[in-house]
Amino acid sequence: MSVAVRRSLYGKLAGDSTLTAMLGTPAPGYNQSIYYQQAPAEAGFPFVIFQKMAGTPIYTFKAGHAAIDNEVWMIKGVDRADTPDTVDAVSSRLDALLTDGALSIAGATQMYLRRESDVDYPETADGQKYLHSGAQFRLMYE
C-alpha cells in the first residue's frame, strides 16, 4: 500500500494552493516543491519532504492481508534561512491539512490521521543554515 499512500499524501499536499504558494520553485522535472524521501539538489527553498518512518500491520485471523495498517509518516518543511518564520508557517499548514484531514487512498479506507509528535531542528552544512519544521503523523487505514 505504500505507493497508494504516498500518492494520496502527495496529492493532498500538492492540491493545496495555500501550501504550494508558500514553497519555493520546484526542481526541474517536478510540479511542486514537495518531495518524497529526498529533495533534488536543484530544489528551491522552502520545500516539503515526506517519508514513511514506520509501518506496523495489524492482522486478524483472516488470511491474505493486514486488517489495519498503522503507519507513521514524517512530513516537514525545510528552509534555507536564519529565521524560522517561513518554515514554521509551512509546518502549521501541514498540520492544518493533515490532522483529521481526508486522504484518498486507492484500495483502502482511511481510519485515522493526526499529528503525533513534532519535528523541529536546525542543520548547518557548508556554513549554510537549514531549518526543519514539521511533524510525525500517524496514519491508520484498512
Add this chain to the structure above:
Amino acid sequence: MGKFVLIKPTLKVNNVDLSDHASQVTVETNADDVDVTGFTETYHEHAVGLRDATMTVDWFQDFQPASVNATLWPFVGGANAGGTVEIVVRQADVTSGTASYTMTSRIFNYQPLQGGVGAAATINTVFNNAGTAGLVYGTA
C-alpha cells in the same frame, strides 16, 4: 497436523464468519476439583466435578450490519438468546488434521466500546457455555 503457527483459524458466531475481525482466541475447558478424601486416607483424593467451558476472543469492533456488534448483540440483549460459537483450526494449505471446537454459549459481560484516542477500537468477549454438551471437539 504438525507443529504450527496460529495464522488463520476460522471463527464463526451463529454461522457468521468473523475471522477477519478476530485477532486472538482462547478456548478453555475445566472442571471443578472436588475433594473426596476419606478419614482413613493419607493422600487427598480428587474427583472431577461439574465441567465448564469458555471461549475468549479479541475483536476489532465493527458496527456494520452482519459484523461484530450486530452478531454479538443477540447474545446479550433482550432475552440473551445465546448462540453457537465455532472455531476451526487448520494449518495453512493442509486439508487434513483439522481441529474444531464448538459450543452453545451466552455472553454475560459485553463492552461494545473500549479504547482511547488513536487506537483501534478493540473489544474482548467471553463466551460462556450454555448447553448440556459443553465444549465439543471435532476433527475433519
